[in-house]
Amino acid sequence: MSDDPQMTTGTPQPAEELRPPATEVGVLGWLNHNLFSSKLNGILSIVLGVIVALVIWGLAQWAVLDARWDVITDNMRLFLVGRYPPEEIWRVWLTLTLLSATTGLSAGSSGIGSVRMLAIMLTAGQLMLAALILVSGLGIVASLALVFGAGVVYATMLAAQRYPVRRLWISLGWLATTIAGVLLLAGLGDATPLPSVSTNIWGGLLLTMVLSVAGILLSFPLGVALAVGRRSRLPVVRVVSTTYIELIRAVPLITVLFMAQFLFPLVLPEGLRIDNVIRAIGGITLFSAAYVAENVRGGLQAIPTGQHEAAFAIGLRTWQTTVFIVLPQALRITIPANVGLFISLLKDTTLAYIIGLLEILGIGRAVLANPDYLGTQFEVYLFVAVVFFVLSYTLSQASYRLEKELGIGER
Amino acid sequence: MADEPSDAPKGASGGSTGASIPFYRDVRVLAVITQIVFLAIVLLVLGWLLNNLITNSETRGISTSLTWLDQRAGFEPAESVIPYTPDDTYARALLVGLLNTVMVSIVGIFLATVLGLIVGVARLSSNWLVNKIALTYVEIFRNTPLLVQLLVIYFVVFLQMPGVRDAIVLPLEMYLSQRGFYMPRPEVAPDGAIWLVSVIIAVVAFFSLWYLAGRREDEGRPTMGLRWIASAILIGLPLLVWFLIPGGPLAFENPELGTFNLSGGLRFTPEFLALTVGLALFTAAFIAEIIRGGIQAVSKGQLEAARTIGLKEGEVLRLVVLPQALRIIIPPLTSQYLNLIKNSSLALAIGYADIFNVSRTVSEQTGQPVAVLVIVMAVYLIVSLGTSVLMNIYNRMVQIHER
Numbered sequence: 001m002s003d004d005p006q007m008t009t010g011t012p013q014p015a016e017e018l019r020p021p022a023t024e025v026g027v028l029g030w031l032n033h034n035l036f037s038s039k040l041n042g043i044l045s046i047v048l049g050v051i052v053a054l055v056i057w058g059l060a061q062w063a064v065l066d067a068r069w070d071v072i073t074d075n076m077r078l079f080l081v082g083r084y085p086p087e088e089i090w091r092v093w094l095t096l097t098l099l100s101a102t103t104g105l106s107a108g109s110s111g112i113g114s115v116r117m118l119a120i121m122l123t124a125g126q127l128m129l130a131a132l133i134l135v136s137g138l139g140i141v142a143s144l145a146l147v148f149g150a151g152v153v154y155a156t157m158l159a160a161q162r163y164p165v166r167r168l169w170i171s172l173g174w175l176a177t178t179i180a181g182v183l184l185l186a187g188l189g190d191a192t193p194l195p196s197v198s199t200n201i202w203g204g205l206l207l208t209m210v211l212s213v214a215g216i217l218l219s220f221p222l223g224v225a226l227a228v229g230r231r232s233r234l235p236v237v238r239v240v241s242t243t244y245i246e247l248i249r250a251v252p253l254i255t256v257l258f259m260a261q262f263l264f265p266l267v268l269p270e271g272l273r274i275d276n277v278i279r280a281i282g283g284i285t286l287f288s289a290a291y292v293a294e295n296v297r298g299g300l301q302a303i304p305t306g307q308h309e310a311a312f313a314i315g316l317r318t319w320q321t322t323v324f325i326v327l328p329q330a331l332r333i334t335i336p337a338n339v340g341l342f343i344s345l346l347k348d349t350t351l352a353y354i355i356g357l358l359e360i361l362g363i364g365r366a367v368l369a370n371p372d373y374l375g376t377q378f379e380v381y382l383f384v385a386v387v388f389f390v391l392s393y394t395l396s397q398a399s400y401r402l403e404k405e406l407g408i409g410e411r
Numbered sequence: 412m413a414d415e416p417s418d419a420p421k422g423a424s425g426g427s428t429g430a431s432i433p434f435y436r437d438v439r440v441l442a443v444i445t446q447i448v449f450l451a452i453v454l455l456v457l458g459w460l461l462n463n464l465i466t467n468s469e470t471r472g473i474s475t476s477l478t479w480l481d482q483r484a485g486f487e488p489a490e491s492v493i494p495y496t497p498d499d500t501y502a503r504a505l506l507v508g509l510l511n512t513v514m515v516s517i518v519g520i521f522l523a524t525v526l527g528l529i530v531g532v533a534r535l536s537s538n539w540l541v542n543k544i545a546l547t548y549v550e551i552f553r554n555t556p557l558l559v560q561l562l563v564i565y566f567v568v569f570l571q572m573p574g575v576r577d578a579i580v581l582p583l584e585m586y587l588s589q590r591g592f593y594m595p596r597p598e599v600a601p602d603g604a605i606w607l608v609s610v611i612i613a614v615v616a617f618f619s620l621w622y623l624a625g626r627r628e629d630e631g632r633p634t635m636g637l638r639w640i641a642s643a644i645l646i647g648l649p650l651l652v653w654f655l656i657p658g659g660p661l662a663f664e665n666p667e668l669g670t671f672n673l674s675g676g677l678r679f680t681p682e683f684l685a686l687t688v689g690l691a692l693f694t695a696a697f698i699a700e701i702i703r704g705g706i707q708a709v710s711k712g713q714l715e716a717a718r719t720i721g722l723k724e725g726e727v728l729r730l731v732v733l734p735q736a737l738r739i740i741i742p743p744l745t746s747q748y749l750n751l752i753k754n755s756s757l758a759l760a761i762g763y764a765d766i767f768n769v770s771r772t773v774s775e776q777t778g779q780p781v782a783v784l785v786i787v788m789a790v791y792l793i794v795s796l797g798t799s800v801l802m803n804i805y806n807r808m809v810q811i812h813e814r
Contacts, residue, residue: 034539035539037537037538045538045540052540052544234446236446236449236450237446237449250749250791250792251753251791252756252791253753255767255787255788255791263784266464266468266781267464267467347556348556351558353558354558361556361559361562377566378567381562381563381566382563384556384559388555388559392553392554392555393554
């Protein structure tokens with residue numbers, strides 16, 4: 001580039017450099033190509049442009065002038081954590097901070113773009129929540145806790161970039177975070193410093209996240225087992241797994257949730273009572289296991305036979321081949337599909353409202369039942385929809401990126 | 412490696428040296444034993460659960476017989492396509508629910524396919540604005556929960572419509588109000604049967620001529636405009652007969668505005684409208700992406716080759732792009748149709764009388780939640796399997812017929 005001037009002086013000068021016509025480059029060129037490439041396109045662009053402008057203008061006017069956003073801000077606590085006791089709320093923030101630390105650690109150490117993207121999303125998410133809480137007047141402390149959490153993600157990520165942590169420790173860290181999170185949220189017992197908080201009073205976004213995360217984590221082992229079973233050489237194992245998968249996949253989630261609601265108390269021995277939330281998690285787990293199984297089966301089928309043959313050739317047994325050779329490769333390529341499953345599961349947890357759980361949509365419906373908030377339906381549903389949109393859209397973008405990084409499309 | 416043949420597990424390589432292997436190392440024996448043990452564990456767990464179910468049901472006084480199916484239901488599903496009175500049985504109530512589910516599914520699938528096709532093609536448009544509007548639509552509907560969408564469409568759109576007296580008047584005697592959508596009800600006039608017969612003849616003739624044209628095309632003979640003739644018969648014959656019958660073959664019963672309500676005509680309830688529109692909008696977002704993916708998957712070389720041999724743009728689309736795209740589109744499209752059918756169970760949230768909603772009432776009245784749920788799940792299983800079979804037949808038709 002630097003020796004360009006000499007080049008131009010060396011070559012014979014073109015008489016006059018013709019500039020491309022104004023309609024081909026720049027703003028005009030872009031308009032010409034993308035909006036007015038033909039007469040029909042031009043008319044279409046103008047008509048649609050006017051409609052879009054009117055819709056956006058109307059919505060903006062409604063959002064600024066007419067909408068009663070107090071229905072959201074007044075009930076922000078309910079939307080976030082339901083009836084989780086205010087004096088115990090620090091346990092939610094602490095869980096979030098632990099999660100932040102572990103995410104930052106993984107993102108910094110692994111250096112995988114999509115994981116880093118998730119970490120940044122967690123930072124942004126916590127900052128957004130902090131702002132929402134501040135606007136709703138829920139107290140400066142909660143906002144500061146969230147800002148602190150956001151800081152933790154970033155700090156641990158930077159630290160781990162300097163001093164990467166080994167994979168084993170990260171896995172153990174996730175395990176510890178999960179256990180600590182469950183213990184923190186549910187409590188240890190009434191006599192301890194962490195009094196029990198019954199799952200019956202969990203609610204809002206907290207419950208939505210608990211339902212979906214617990215659902216996917218618990219369904220994963222069952223799903224992998226079912227997938228391996230469906231690919232088994234033993235006909236009995238194959239038939240049992242296939243029957244389960246196909247039966248579950250043929251019925252709607254809501255029927256499974258109701259079944260869990262009624263059947264769990266009936267099939268468990270007398271005296272063993274389980275909470276509504278646990279039953280819902282059980283139903284979601286049994287349901288999504290079938291879908292995990294189909295994702296994993298796809299991964300298993302993608303592993304070339306040469307891998308099996310090579311494993312047998314070096315003397316591995318069937319179960320060793322499956323556990324050490326085939327599954328690790330298969331699971332790796334099914335990550336994006338399972339992230340997709342998690343996203344749809346996250347949205348499907350709204351069905352729990354139908355069986356009476358107060359997850360975020362259930363809270364919204366409960367708030368709308370209050371006569372003070374008559375006529376604020378659209379505000380409430382829009383808020384719930386936006387929460388889901390933000391979660392689902394960012395996760396799907398991360399998953400898309402992960403897919404590229406794993407190079408699944410290219411194979 | 413070659414130095415340690417004695418360690419290699421001979422049994423793993425199969426039966427040729429069978430005699431020297433002890434039975435606990437013989438893969439065939441091991442396979443049988445593993446399966447027996449596996450089956451025993453599965454049956455034991457199921458048996459234990461079933462045993463608990465029976466004992467718990469007995470202590471709670473839930474009978475396990477199905478005699479309640481024939482009892483008088485005493486309630487009436489909100490809407491029904493077959494005659495129903497509260498004196499009818501629970502079994503018939505469930506049938507009413509099933510028919511409603513089927514109706515919503517058929518209308519929903521039709522709307523979702525049409526809308527999905529439009530949005531999918533719009534996603535491929537070279538017009539930036541069209542493209543981005545379609546993208547926004549897809550992202551909004553794919554990334555928010557269907558249940559929230561349904562609640563918005565029902566409570567914020569259809570229930571906020573003007574009252575009956577201020578109903579929105581649409582052309583052709585159609586009305587849209589809080590109470591639903593009203594349109595003229597077509598009824599076959601005395602001479603109408605002739606017209607219906609002519610429609611059937613036209614359809615049969617259309618498909619046979621179209622098939623004949625396809626056959627001739629495959630054999631490389633000219634189609635002699637058979638496709639044009641087929642289309643002309645399909646449209647022309649019913650039209651001709653229509654005008655030959657004095658007064659027309661169909662009589663329309665128009666909805667009339669009374670003091671409090673619109674009466675007569677064909678009415679679609681707000682619940683039905685919200686559910687079908689909601690399901691269609693949601694599913695169309697997914698179908699659009701499937702169609703876009705399918706069309707984009709047809710390689711560019713195919714298009715260029717088709718143009719090179721002189722096909723017109725319409726022919727390129729009809730003969731080259733669509734047949735190949737369909738092969739990719741059909742399997743995921745099938746699973747979207749199945750999803751739509753299963754998602755119709757969310758009718759419960761907006762009070763449409765689909766099978767699941769009816770079954771909730773039945774189970775509350777009979778105190779048989781588990782039995783009712785099992786019946787409903789079995790119905791969904793059958794409907795899903797039926798749809799899969801139909802779509803698989805269609806799929807086989809569009810796949811490559813290798814010679």
